Amino acid sequence: MPSLGVGIGWRPEIDRTVERLPDVGFVEVIAENIGPEHLPDSLTVLRGRGVPVVPHGVGLSLGGAEPPDPARLAHLAACAEALGSPLVSEHVAFVRAGDLSAGHLLPVPRTREALSVVADNVRRAQDALPVPLALENVAALFGWPQDEMTEAQFLGELVERTGVSLLIDVANLYTNQRNLGLPAVEALDTLPLTEVAYVHVAGGHVGGHGLWLDTHTESVPEEVLEILTELCSRVAPPGVLLEWDAAYPSDAVLAGELDRVREAVARAS
Template sequence: MPVSVLTAGPRGVGIGWRREIDLTVERMAGVDFVEAVAEDLHADELPASLVALRARGMPVLPHAVSLSLGGAEPLRHDRVEHLAAVADALGAPLASDHVAFVRAGGLESGHLLPVPRTREALDVVVDNVRAAQATLGVPLALENIAPLLAWPDAEMGEGAFLAELCARTGAWLLLDVANLYASAVNLGQDPERVLDELPLERVAYVHAAGGVERDGVYHDTHAHALTEPVLDLLAALCARHRPPAVLLERDDRYPPDDELAAELAALRAVHSPP
């Protein structure tokens, strides 16, 4: 498949928009773009805060969590159509979801589950991504997840899997460095090797978030402050190929505004040093 060109996309440092911190995000200095969970939005009735941000010219990116692009079951086209409608309503330059599955046998997992790193599974993801791209009116970026386990009999590493997925579909990468760190702790994966295998020029933007390690397992909570290992991985990425943008995710236990601002400043210091 021909490689697409991302003519417009986020730049600088952003933050995940959530209803619990909508006014904080709206008023915070140093925010270049925001991202909102697509399933939390209705295309015909956007939250006033997002409307205000869009009126100021700030890019707002829809981020989906329920397409189940890695699932063996037929793609839910109604969910793709919802993502497309939200992206259109926001005037977004791209949309995103995860390389994961969230349903099987008619059941919803409520969690992003890892895809087997096999050729057969890769073919399934490729077909689903292409089907989603046929409906979306904007480019699609694909995010690596934070797994707690790996399927046996892997035929390729995560970096090679994602690289071939992008090559075959023309999709972009939403590279989550916190999830990359989770894979390092939980699966013994070498994150530097993954970075070396990825087509870093296909990274549309980057996610960074906090988490916590308990009993040797790293939990990507989005409820804790950024950690040094995650910032170090961002630095390692930037040393290889500086991505256009990086975004802070926070979904629970929201800290005071000055602490959120300090985390944004920490990301900017690594991504865009003076």
């Protein structure tokens, strides 16, 4: 995977901010929110500066029983080609069945049967994409009672079967630690970290019933940065990206958050 550095999620609400932020190594754009035939001017500006842009899909539903929608795959491929992207990313998640959408990235049952289905869907996606695919672990509010593997074991076997890369979201590891009692460090012990394409960090807050909500609307907690440092002490990820999706702060605050990410990475060396 190419070296990407520290980046930020591009959103139309902060397009000029992203252009102004110093030392942004790469950006990530939600693929479903852009049309490859009419790219936003800001993304064109960033590409002109040589900043890599990674399309990040949220709708393939690779964890569903049905094969990924060819039209959605074609859109993701077209985004990658239009942006000259080094890779694309998606989630190991269930999103829809037929015309019914969950409206959320739901966890996949971690069973052998489900693994075979997901692996087949991932291969179909890889065959349809012009660049490598990286898959993200999701934040969960529940686990399936029939689980036969941990999430890290499931992802490790998926990598072994398909050769897919990983997008490790350390904020999601923290969320699952808080909500489900799944230690993040134990996940890092099992995940094939040499296959990491890049890493996500984000903030959240406590919601109803004491659950941690991964909202991407707050400063990154120190606990999440500690998990990032732990990951970076084991492997040097090609890139680390800050997600912020609403309640956008000032340019100075976002620049400060990126500096905190850089400091967390540097602590591992």
